[in-house]
Amino acid sequence: MSQQSLILPATGTGPGAGSAAGTAKARRNRRLLELAGAVSIAATYIFLVLTQPADIANGPASFSALVALGGFLLGAVLLIAAALPVLPTSTLVLMPVALVLNVVLGQLMGSTGLPFYFDAIGTVLIAVLAGPAAGAATGALSSIVWSFFNPTVLPFAAGAALIGFLAGLAARGGLFRRFYLAPVAGFVTGILAGVVSAPIAAFVFGGTAGLGTGAVVSAFRAMGDTLLAAITKQALISDPMDKAIVFAIVALLVYALPRRTSFQFPFVRRFRVLAGKGPATPEA
Template sequence: MFNIRPALVIAGTYAWAVLTAGGPTNYSGYLDGSADTQAALSLPLTLGLPPSALFCSWPPTSPRLAISTLALIPFAAAFKIIVGQLIGFSGIPLYLDSVATVLIGVLAGPAAGAMTGAVTNLAWGLTINPTTIPFAAGAAAIGFLAGCSRRAGLMSKLWTALLAGLGTGLIAGFLGAPIAAFVFGGGQGVGTGSVVAALQAAGQSLLGATTLQSLLSDPLDKTVAFLLVWIIVRGLPNRVRIALGA
């Protein structure tokens, strides 16, 4: 059964990351690249998110978080890191790194999806790219919503799966925009950052430009992710699909 208390901790760390970044008038301290400012943001998130994510499905013997699901999480982390790094280098204004998180959410339920999203972002941040750590709560929300979509029967048809991806993308966009704006000044050197810069040049405020960019990129990005997961699930044996309700 999904444990609401760790979920509240994850939500709290998200709110903390946004509020302590200082809002739109005082986010520049996190952009100076110093170890002190990065540690001030990342350390509490790193300490708070992993145990919260791991206990979303306590006890661990719950059928909603089987051992086979735990075995998939390293795969999801590796996939997310590799795809995310490649997309970051390419300059494409999308992310395309949530496919594995969505897949595990669909296959194993909201709790496993939330855990996968948070843990994989933290693994990515602690090994290669620290800027992904503040987005861990949003990644957890994507995995959770993917699991809820499957339970609601939205993964049974292509058009409903696409709608689920669109809705997840809108929510992810609203969650990610304040982090991108207040913590990172609108972008982290990837293709989405250039879109934010263009919107600001057109007269948008930082938060307005980041939100608009997120609402353009995230729904498309998550719709593509849900489409790919729907195709993957269609390729599973019928007995597995029936058991999943997909």
């Protein structure tokens, strides 16, 4: 109850009037959904690692592919279902923006010729401005919408949700208040997200989507690693670096925004996400 009363009432964007008991129950259901989503993702990962086929000479294992697809997508859908209906409109309208930024900024950064993917800039930006739940929902949803143009993104929805969630947690913990801490948070996020996404690449696609990453995986395979081990090691090389850069870019972007814009988000004001004082507002 006390937690509810701490939330600053954004004008007209509250979750709607309801009895105290009703909102408490709805919040418990939401927590259960979030928990079920996280458990589904974690259980799928552990199951896949424990039961990975010892011999893949007979071709890619359909069994592992189905389990990976089912478990990870179920987790992503549960996370969306938990977060989406309670997000305020001001956050909701940011989600399409995040998706567009993921795609467009990814392409723009690609024009610099650097060997990274940078396809999570929008997700991390929303997570920093609107919190972990919004970040997770944005990551998963943007994978779903992106899959309309590139269906291979769809299975990675759970990894994208994890990135958004961890970015939101880092922002809440104040890691974006110091510029040098943001890449560190990105590095840790990249380790976790890379490890979780590796079974998808290994079992659903049988490899990685890019030639550069494929070459790194080849090197580990040449040393005799299993496919999952090789792809996990490749992810541990590429992803932390990639996410560290993405977090740094987002930190630059957030501080480049006018205070009036960034401090309009209740999450930014409540958890003092950014260094410095906000503009003088009646709520602050």
